[in-house]
Amino acid sequence: MNKEQHYVVWIANLIICGVIGYYAIDHHKELLLLVPVILFSGLLFFSLMTESVKTIAKQAILHFFIVAAIGTSIATGIKWYKEKKRKQRTAYYNELCNVLSNELSEKKIQEESNVTETWKYLELGMTENEVISVLGEPESTSNSELIGATWYYSGARSISFNTKGKVRSWHGF
8 A cells, every 4th residue: 555545544534433433422422332342353363463464453553543533533523513503502592582572571561551551541432433543453353233343452451332333341451
């Protein structure tokens, strides 16, 4: 094997060990237990080898340890980076939720304040147009020919009109 081929094999081993190390750390830590088994079986065969094969085996074992250490380092670095990014996303999400929650709370307080102020202007006998000018459009309505219309606003508030379209009662204001 020439020098260039040796480097290609070494880089391929590095990539393979990195992928295996990453997978083992994230999913199946028991795969890491295979390393001593592989080394032990290699040592058994080592005693049966000729001197030239032993020299190559020694280089391969050293090579394996170097590649495994680098691969594990790469896998650990990738895992650390992913965890860091996950924490950043979680912090951003929590901050966004807090901001939105605060804005919604402030908006609800403002709406409550507006409703508290505007209900004072309701009077029995007001027309539907007068109610709209005071409270705005309702969220929903129901209509009955026998008793009149009911308009529903946020916060379980409602205004009932008689069959002539005049306010007869309100609730929740």
